[in-house]
Amino acid sequence: MEKKILILCDTDIIIEFLKGRQNLKEKFSEIGYENIHISAITLMELYVGAFNKKEIKNIIKALSKLKVVHLSESISVRSLELIEKYTKSHGLGLPDSIIASTAIEHQMALFTSNTKDFKFISTLELYKFKKIDS
DSSP states (O other): OOOOOOEEEOHHHHHHHHTTOHHHHHHHHHHOGGGEEEEHHHHHHHHHHOSSHHHHHHHHHHTTTSEEEOOOHHHHHHHHHHHHHHHHHHOOOHHHHHHHHHHHHTTOEEEOSOGGGTTTOTTOOEEOOSOOOO
């Protein structure tokens, strides 16, 4: 039996999923919701970007099948290492460093359409997916 890959979704993928992109819903079903995770940082970004409390409740409901990976000391330490190494040379930002660190620490592939923001991190596996528009 083939081992299922664990996926950590970047915020951009979750936003498109919340917009109802059919091909993402199909891809999530194919991967298996039990194998899909989001960083607590992604959840925080979504809450901050929500228009009101009702929208936050809708986000919580829509993402209820996904597992949230909370910050840990090891994620924090790795994030600091990535910031030190890549912020000035590649423009790595704080949320992206934490999301990348979460994927690396938990041995997950990062599902993102913003590959340019992460491709320089050699220890990070990026999940390949053709298109998110549909």
